[in-house]
Amino acid sequence: MNIDLITMGEMLIDFIPMQKGVPLKQNKGFYRMPGGAPANVAVGAAKLGAKSAFFGKVGDDPFGDLLVDTLAENRVVTDYIVKTDVAHTALAFVTLAENGERDFTFYRNPSADMLYIWEEVDQKALLSAKIFHHGSISLIDEPVKTTTFKMVKMARDNGLLISYDPNLRLPLWSDKETARRTIKQGLETADILKISEDELEFITKEKDIGNGIEKLSKYKIPYIFITAGKEGTYYFSNNYQGHQPAIEVKVEDTTGAGDAFAAAILTQFIKNDVKLGEDISQEKLVSMVKYANVAGGIATTGKGAIASLPDQKMVDKIIKGEDL
Numbered sequence: 414m415n416i417d418l419i420t421m422g423e424m425l426i427d428f429i430p431m432q433k434g435v436p437l438k439q440n441k442g443f444y445r446m447p448g449g450a451p452a453n454v455a456v457g458a459a460k461l462g463a464k465s466a467f468f469g470k471v472g473d474d475p476f477g478d479l480l481v482d483t484l485a486e487n488r489v490v491t492d493y494i495v496k497t498d499v500a501h502t503a504l505a506f507v508t509l510a511e512n513g514e515r516d517f518t519f520y521r522n523p524s525a526d527m528l529y530i531w532e533e534v535d536q537k538a539l540l541s542a543k544i545f546h547h548g549s550i551s552l553i554d555e556p557v558k559t560t561t562f563k564m565v566k567m568a569r570d571n572g573l574l575i576s577y578d579p580n581l582r583l584p585l586w587s588d589k590e591t592a593r594r595t596i597k598q599g600l601e602t603a604d605i606l607k608i609s610e611d612e613l614e615f616i617t618k619e620k621d622i623g624n625g626i627e628k629l630s631k632y633k634i635p636y637i638f639i640t641a642g643k644e645g646t647y648y649f650s651n652n653y654q655g656h657q658p659a660i661e662v663k664v665e666d667t668t669g670a671g672d673a674f675a676a677a678i679l680t681q682f683i684k685n686d687v688k689l690g691e692d693i694s695q696e697k698l699v700s701m702v703k704y705a706n707v708a709g710g711i712a713t714t715g716k717g718a719i720a721s722l723p724d725q726k727m728v729d730k731i732i733k734g735e736d737l
Contacts, residue, residue, distance in 0.1 A: 414466075416490065416542040417683045418458050421468040421564060422451035422551040423526040424480045424494075425503035427668060429717050437508050437518060446668075446717030447483040448505070449526075450548050450580045453669050453718045457676025457708070459488045460724040463683050466490035466538065468564070470529040470557075472502035477525065483719060495533045500525045507668060519585060526550075529557045534564060542568075544605075544679055546576035549596045553585055565602050572689055574682065577603035578675055579612045589615075600632045604689065605682065607675045610641040622647055635690075638702065640674055640709065642667070648702050653695040657702040660710040660731060669718025670709045676722070677708035707731045 428443035451467065458465040467489055471477030473496040480502065485491045503524035508516040521527065529551075539545070545568035551561040569575055577599045586592035596616060600606065606629075614620055617628040622639060626649055629637065639647040645658040681701035687693060693701070707728050715721030730736070 414490065414492075414538065414541060415464065416466045416538065417463040418455070418465040418544045418546060418679055419468055419539060419542040420451040420455040420465065420546045421529075421561065422449070422548050422557075423503060423524075424449040424452040424467070424469060424471055424484075425505050425521070425524070425526070426476050426479070427717060428504065428506045429666065429668065430507060434510060435508075437506055440508075443506065444716055446720055447480050448669065448718040449480075449503070450550070450578060450672050451546065452480065452484060453672035453722065454546055454578075454676045454679070455489045456484060456487045456719050457673050457722040458680050458683075460722055461677060461680040461708070461728065462725055463680045464490070466493060466542070468493045468534060468539070470495040470497055470525045470533070472496065472500055472525040473498045474501055476502035476504070487719070493535050493538055495529065497525050497528060500528055517582060517584065519582070521585075523554065527554045527557050529560050531556075531560045531563050534560065536567065539564060539567060540571050540573075542573055543683055544574045544576055546578070546675070546679060547599070548578045548580040549592075549599055550580060550582060550585065552595050552599060569602055574604045574687070574689055575602050576605040576607070576675070576679055578607045578671070579616065580671075581609075581612045581615055600629065600634065603632070603634050604636065605679070606634045606637045607671065607678065608637065608639055609671060610639055610644075613639055638674070638678060638705070640671055646674070646702050646706055648698060650693060650698060652692055653698055655695070655699065657699060657706055659706055662710045662714050664713045666716045666721070667713050669721055670712045672718060673712035673722050674705045674709035677705035677728070678702070681705065704728060704732065
């Protein structure tokens with residue numbers, strides 16, 4: 414089976430609060446939303462026309478079934494998802510501020526995604542893809558940490574583009590320095606880095622984006638996209654750098670916005686058939702970032718991650734200047 418994009422890592426259920434600006438313990442109810450950053454990216458890319466597959470493990474439980482079904486319904490290849498009865502599917506309870514920003518409380522000690530082992534990876538399918546995408550959550554615990562690094566090495570050795578999103582979730586790490594040190598390991602093999610402004614500051618200890626990029630330069634990452642919410646996106650390649658403003662939207666929930674951007678930018682790499690070591694013109698790069706900004710902006714207008722990911726028609730409408 415030919416695949417454009419493989420994402421791997423965590424799938425979980427986000428419980429999105431019915432009330433904004435209210436502490437978790439005071440919320441009267443929650444919406445159950447399938448999520449998990451790598452799963453969101455797989456769905457987002459599929460909705461935008463890429464052939465995507467998800468690699469990972471869920472619990473053999475109703476939540477695991479819901480996640481697999483949700484991906485399949487959104488045309489993501491689910492053949493390589495493993496189920497286990499040793500641990501449950503991960504859960505995350507979200508607290509929303511009035512502006513749509515969020516905090517997470519996780520239930521995964523351990524969860525099924527943490528138990529994904531190398532022997533469960535379909536290596537032939539892995540090598541059929543063009544891009545391999547992962548985050549840092551799968552770098553926290555063993556055995557999935559070793560599995561992730563082995564998948565990255567195999568993908569890199571066989572010419573796949575490696576996409577990396579640090580996706581910082583500090584409550585899941587034992588301490589900040591361990592998080593910083595481990596997340597940096599992912600930078601060493603990245604060809605495409607999608608990183609938020611806050612994550613850049615955390616990793617580099619620099620508030621200024623220019624100084625942060627300077628510190629990242631030693632990793633020689635060909636393409637870096639720094640998402641800054643309503644301020645838009647800063648992009649950097651070997652030859653070009655610039656800024657693309659965000660679209661104006663009424664923000665409901667920012668959960669999954671970064672994943673929508675990642676899915677869209679990776680879809681653009683696929684559609685433009687970008688090869689390892691190949692340079693993109695600045696005009697093309699600007700067009701790609703504009704497209705991804707639109708996808709990320711649309712994703713903030715609904716509740717939850719997967720449920721809010723846009724399809725190609727929605728993105729095209731905004732790019733043409735039409736209303737959704």
